[in-house]
Amino acid sequence: MQLRYAPPANDEQLRAYLALGFQSLVGTPLPEEPAFVEAWMARTLPFGRARVMTEANGTGEVLAGLIDLDLAVFFGGRSVPMAGVSFVATAPEHRGRDVAGTMMRAFVREAHARGAPLSGLFPAANALYRGVGYGLAGFYGTFRLPLAAIRARPGALRVRRAEARDHAAIHALYRARAEHANGMLDRGPWVWRRILDPIRGGPAYVYVVEPEPGAPLEGYVSFTQAPLTGGQLGYELHVLDVCASTGRGHQALLGLLGAHRSVVASATLRVAPADPLIALLDEQPRNGVETRFDWMLRVTHLEAAFAARGFPAGVRGALHLDVVDDVVPENAGRWMVELEGGEARARRGGEGLLQLSVRALATLYAGYQSPWDLARAAALRGDDASLALAAEAFRGPMPFLTDMF
Ligand SMILES: CC(C)(COP(=O)(O)OP(=O)(O)OC[C@H]1O[C@@H](n2cnc3c(N)ncnc32)[C@H](O)[C@@H]1OP(=O)(O)O)[C@@H](O)C(=O)NCCC(=O)NCCS
Structure with a gap:
């Protein structure tokens, strides 16, 4: 089946998606009063976007959807824009056929294309999001x-x-x-x-x-x-x-x-x-x-993510990354991340001394696990000096969130 990822084509599709979200996540039907839906839209849509999956050349039936919220999150003392993914749902009769997987890959590419450094979410199913490059990032x-x-x-x-x-x-x-x-x-x-x-x-x-x-x-x-x-x-x-x-x-x-x-x-x-x-x-x-209910993070735009985060002021050096990213090829490959004066700049090239998936990069970036722990779990490989520099760069208090979205 050919799938299409797009904004809802009309109000009917948006309502169909909301009804699906209520059925799948809240457990109750979408309240019928028109005023409820109007109020929900007025409170949510100015701060984000709805996206739905339909069958290409099909009837327009909504198979799945998500809300992409314009959020921001503090890392290293700086506010970093983050695309918050919420209300992910696939219609029960269409589950298990990679509809949500296809939607999440399309979403991650869309976030990259608009320059969003990060995306974050609360995973009801870790494997779904792990598969598209999200890594655990903080306590909730x-x-x-x-x-x-x-x-x-x-x-x-x-x-x-x-x-x-x-x-x-x-x-x-x-x-x-x-x-x-x-x-x-x-x-x-x-x-x-x-x-x-x-x-x-x-x-x-x-x-x-x-x-x-x-x-x-x-x-x-x-x-x-x-x-x-x-x-x-x-x-x-x-x-x-x-x-x-x-x-x-x-x-x-x-x-x-x-x-x-x-x-x-x-x-x-x-x-x-x-x-x-x-x-x-x-x-x-x-x-x-x-x-x-720990939350997950994805580095959607690697250069933007390093430019936006703050780092400990005294850390100086260059991280030589070699990143695997099957969804956003623009993030993949070798990067040299120069750290100085509390800031970082990622440039193409370097020696690829620290090899990791984009998922492990998110966990490292957040400071949720140290490079040593990631190495022990075979999520990252590198020489001792690179691991020590990464540990210095991403050190900080255990990341946590107090807001569910
Ligand atoms: C979770 C949900 C969105 C998955 O939708 P889906 O279209 O069936 O997912 P996909 O078929 O695209 O699955 C992609 C991958 O996600 C993982 N996955 C899917 N559903 C899962 C589940 N219920 N538990 C754990 N992992 C799951 C699998 O790894 C799967 O890959 P695989 O088929 O190779 O094993 C769907 O079951 C749903 O709407 N559930 C109720 C609402 C919900 O939990 N939403 C998520 C909120 S974060």
Whole structure:
């Protein structure tokens, strides 16, 4: 069967794809009210593109589709544009015939052609994305925090409900933290809306720490509430985002969460494994990580990816790469990556001392695994000096994300 990858030809195809996405990923039919679809499109499509697979010269039946979101992610202190792939689905009756594989290859080539350095996604099926050059790149997880483990008491510092006028300060608090981490999103309006005004599970309760009226904010938290099932008393808190810039800001936010304990046994948190909030607890979250869903990255445009990322300022030298990329031939072959002054520049040529697939390159680029670990898994080959230089170049905190897309 000859397949065609393209934007939806009309509204009907877009709706057919959305219905397929709901059936395949949400598990419910697409809500029928026209207003729902309009609202979904208005919230999503300005920040990305839909792509669908149809049979070439066929009836126009939608076999599969994806959403390609314009995101950006921090690596080495710099914001790197990233094509975020979301809502990937193949109609059940067309699965297992390489429809999604063909779609992903076409998508990766399209991202390369428009100069997107990276693409990222949450893989429900690792093998599908591995096969087109994505490698694991960062932690994503949900911790369950028993509120009884919180010693901080509310009232020590002023916390109040957030207002629209606080949004700029909330964004600034997040950015100050995210740019010093690897893999956190450089959030735009699409992501912020999901944190402060989510469609699903909403409304969000958003609070800020403001020590004195008018003083700079020292933290914020946004959470939704979900009733317990089976007629039990109480509900759960789902923290969508939490961030503080001071020790007392963290204590105030913990105190606010803990103040729910009469009716809430636990809260879920999407934070880094070593988030200061976790470190402040007197006990480890008893059940630890509740879900772990690491995300994947692909280097879609090698030169652009090296030019965009930041590197440790003191690292100097040249990495001689020999890259295998079956989907984007423009990335494949030998590259010399010169590192100096916190920047890198990739040029054609070099001695090919470090041999790796574009998938392993993504894992290395993110700092998810060291070159030594990649070599142990036979994902990379190279001499000791090249491995040591790569380890220096890509060193950094364990990459993680706190936003699902
Ligand atoms: C996952 C999904 C998109 C795959 O679509 P598909 O068109 O059947 O996939 P393809 O036939 O193109 O498969 C390509 C490769 O992906 C891998 N793959 C496909 N489905 C897989 C699955 N369910 N689990 C693990 N690997 C899978 C296989 O390696 C396959 O290669 P192979 O056939 O040589 O073994 C489809 O099963 C689906 O829509 N599932 C429900 C929604 C979902 O999980 N979406 C993905 C969100 S990230």
